[in-house]
Amino acid sequence: MGDVEIAVGLPIVAHDVTIMRRGTRVLDRVGARIEPSLRTFILGANGAGKSTLLRVLHGLIAPDSGRIAWGGSTTRPPRQAMVFQRPVLLRRSAAGNVLHALALAGVRGREARARADNALSRVGLSDIADRSARVLSGGERQRLALARASALAPEVLFLDEPTASLDPPSMRAVESIVEAVHAGGTTIVMTTHSLAQAKRLADSVVFMSAGRVTEHTDAATFFACPRSPEARNFLEGERL
């Protein structure tokens, strides 16, 4: 790590983004600005629109109205990666999965093998590099998904509740990997259900309620004195 080049697709700016699904506004005139090098967490209740906003920021979903730009450009930049709550792995070996992602990014041969090697050892999966990815345990699979993402040396790493289905030791392993990726210069954008996790890791918080962003401040301010009533209710509920 530490090989992330000069930021091209940052900051990510969403302006007035609306997404309609079956007559409901899943995202309602949402604006957000993701700054480079920070760990931004998107928080909110179920159905608030966190996952949808994450996907819009990553460019997986196009807004029905409004704009989104990456470093000023309206085309999605290539050097981003995403880790989902349930990792999607191919029917190949662990190493094969990483090599496949690298091949899609145009990296092959000796360089690809070297990067895959490094990525797997950074997440502690070197000794099972040749095992079939889909028979690994839940924690191993998520670490593999992270290895795959980090091997791409992305500018931005998006994570959608990556530890929600994991046991505590696996969760801690994943968190430390995310920390390491961030330390190498990658911007992190993550959603989570766990306020404890957000408190541990977040630099900045985007709070959502019913499809709207009601608050976007640095983490310390958010947890100490949230401004919006929805955020206050949310944190209150957590305390009880």
Add this chain to the structure above:
Amino acid sequence: MDTISQSLALALHMVTHVDPRLAQIVGLSIAISLTSTLCSAVIGLPLGAAIGIVRFPGRNPLVVALNAAMGLPPVVVGLVVYLLLSRAGPLGEFGLLFTPTAMVIAQTFLIVPIVAALTRQVVEDAWVEYREQLRSLNASWWQSTLTLLWDTRFSLLTVLLAGFGRAASEVGAVIIVGGNIDGVTRVMTTAIALETSKGDLPLALGLGIVLVSLVILVNVGAHLTRQWARARFG
């Protein structure tokens, strides 16, 4: 009953004392059906996978047409290919009528729809799981097609076997375009048709038992492969 027990005895005898003519007929049947299955795979696998993944105008009618084409009657396909390959037809200059090549062509026409339609189903189902991750990785539609084809390879093996089974079992197409020429274009199914029409029913049934056994053997092999694959790859 008498015919059936005679036939079983005959079939057993044929398999254990391998008559060279029988071996030639079985070998030709396998070669032709295998070749047409491979040709259909080359055409049908990418075609079916691409249709499964890409959304384009006219896709839904195409899917319906493909599914319907799975039921193409072999005799009709045989007749059409016959008219195409006849010297009096548009492709006559190649002189392909009454050759094994013509039989491969006819069978390929017959099973491409099967391979494509079933592949589409398999890949489309897998696409639901892989779509977001592959888009996140910036895979083009062609790269996604290849990725999914490899990932669903064990289900696709079943698809190819369905195609092979259909090819090995049909008689209508190959008898018309091949002419059932002794030693040249006579395969198991056309030999059975011939022996039946000669009234040699025990021999016909015996050949039929050999053919069915072959198809069963191939399917058992596929089943075992899938089981092994599931355990190994998940």
Add this chain to the structure above:
Amino acid sequence: MIEKRMPVISNWSRNIGSAFLLLFATQVFAQHPFITVASTTSTEQSGLFGHLLPAFTKDTGIDVHVVAVGTGQALDIGRRGDADVVFVHDKAAELEWLAEGNGVKRYPVMYNDFVLIGPKSDPARVADGRDIAVAFQKIAEAKAPFVSRADKSGTYAAELRLWKDAGIDIAKAKGPWYRETGSGMGPALNTASGMNAYILSDRGTWLNFRNRGDLEIVVEGDKRLFNQYGVMLVNPEKHPSVKKDLGQKFIDWLVSKRGQEVIASYKIGGKQLFFPNAGTDA
């Protein structure tokens, strides 16, 4: 350390490619000279070709690919230029085919005969008769079950001629007793066996037929039952792809002393089936 893996797809395409090349090569290169002869199912099922063609190939080194279908389809195959030689047994149809410009010349080769097959119970009382026309009359009067091929075959043409000789307009006289199967000789015999019906068959197919049930020969020997074979080269001016030299070699061999001897030597159960008569006016 991750081992380098060969790209899977190019391995596959290399293997498939070489398999195709092999199939193509065997198609194009590994064949002796051969001709395609369109003939009839009854001729093939009599077993004559299994006896005749190896002798021809041994004498000349030319392979013969026989496509055995009904007479009508055999003539059609010749008309389209998909065969080099046509070898059937329906003189009227052959002459008409020649008149249309589809062939070069007709050579008579041999004849065999038809036999009337019927159930042992013989409901129309025709057994042991020597007059085929009388037998047909009796069958029509008795409305005894009768199976007809009703395809464009030489056998069917012969059957129609015999109804005419018996003074019967079969198109009008036919009823539920007259079953038209539209099939080859073997399947029609199967049907007759299943139904215990009368049927006109060529002797060769009958002698080789295994599924006789209660059927046996009831009338034979009438001159009107003789079945003449003719061989013709497909017209190379109409179809330049016709192998005219090899095809003519086949015809010349069939009508030569050697070919005629081989024809006469073909026997089923010790009985001669085909009677050579090349060079006559047949």
